[in-house]
Amino acid sequence: MDHSVVMRPCACIPSLCAAAYTSNVITENLAIEGRNLSYSITTKHGKFVPILKDCSLRIPTGQLWMLLGPNGCGKSTLLKVLAGLLKPTVGAVYVKRPRSFVFQNPDHQVVMPTVEADVAFGLGKFNLTQYEVMTRVSKALDSVGMSDYMQRPVQILSGGQKQRVAIAGALAEACKVLLLDELTTFLDERDQIGVIKAVKNSLSESGEVTALWVTHRLEELEYADGAVYMEDGRVVMHSDVPSITSFLKKRISSYTDQINS
Numbered sequence: 001m002d003h004s005v006v007m008r009p010c011a012c013i014p015s016l017c018a019a020a021y022t023s024n025v026i027t028e029n030l031a032i033e034g035r036n037l038s039y040s041i042t043t044k045h046g047k048f049v050p051i052l053k054d055c056s057l058r059i060p061t062g063q064l065w066m067l068l069g070p071n072g073c074g075k076s077t078l079l080k081v082l083a084g085l086l087k088p089t090v091g092a093v094y095v096k097r098p099r100s101f102v103f104q105n106p107d108h109q110v111v112m113p114t115v116e117a118d119v120a121f122g123l124g125k126f127n128l129t130q131y132e133v134m135t136r137v138s139k140a141l142d143s144v145g146m147s148d149y150m151q152r153p154v155q156i157l158s159g160g161q162k163q164r165v166a167i168a169g170a171l172a173e174a175c176k177v178l179l180l181d182e183l184t185t186f187l188d189e190r191d192q193i194g195v196i197k198a199v200k201n202s203l204s205e206s207g208e209v210t211a212l213w214v215t216h217r218l219e220e221l222e223y224a225d226g227a228v229y230m231e232d233g234r235v236v237m238h239s240d241v242p243s244i245t246s247f248l249k250k251r252i253s254s255y256t257d258q259i260n261s
């Protein structure tokens, strides 16, 4: 994944705070909609490289969806287009505001010395009283199961705990959409499950927060409400979990047959 975009990790993206709505997009009950999105680049040698090709997706409010696909198929690029970090070459995007992007590497997520200060970091812009800040911080930490760590230094946290603190930062800012890029890549199994459960819990507590979770790990599908599967820059399937699981099992078994034949 490209980490060249540097910002306050997990902060709501300031340039996106105004409503960004592109005409002809139906938004009823949807937190995320992309229609016919293409994204391409032209290299310094003048070569045209299509990265996303006519991708469409619709994610209902309050749900956790996974974005799956082989290495290099365009998952992170699609997530960055939805985050507004990249402008699609063609197509329309609607994503509820505020939205937050959480990066893959836990060490890029936390910037303040303590957990409490880190979660409160993005709240300065809201002109809140100390009491309101404290209330938001404790509620957000509670949602991700990190209340007991409020006064801890961030350096001593595990990778998964850092990711949960980053998610709490977004929740404290009343984020409506979480765009989560392979958060569990660097985590051990226990931390991995802790992060995904924290996201799931945050969504069910609020009912208003929606998450799109990029992953390679098929076992994480069991926590999802739906999934989008990509290959070679295209959305190949967009559906409920049982259908996508059965599709992927067939895909894997046909691949195994091919390499064994």
Ligand SMILES: Nc1ncnc2c1ncn2[C@@H]1O[C@H](COP(=O)(O)OP(=O)(O)OP(=O)(O)O)[C@@H](O)[C@H]1O
Residues within 6 Å of the ligand: 001, 002, 041, 049, 051, 069, 070, 071, 072, 073, 074, 075, 076, 077, 078
């Ligand atoms: N700025 C860029 N310049 C050239 N190629 C790029 C650029 N950004 C992305 N790509 C290419 O576009 C394709 C999609 O990249 P992307 O990071 O979105 O894939 P991904 O599915 O997230 O991969 P991974 O699972 O390995 O993180 C890759 O082939 C990548 O090399």
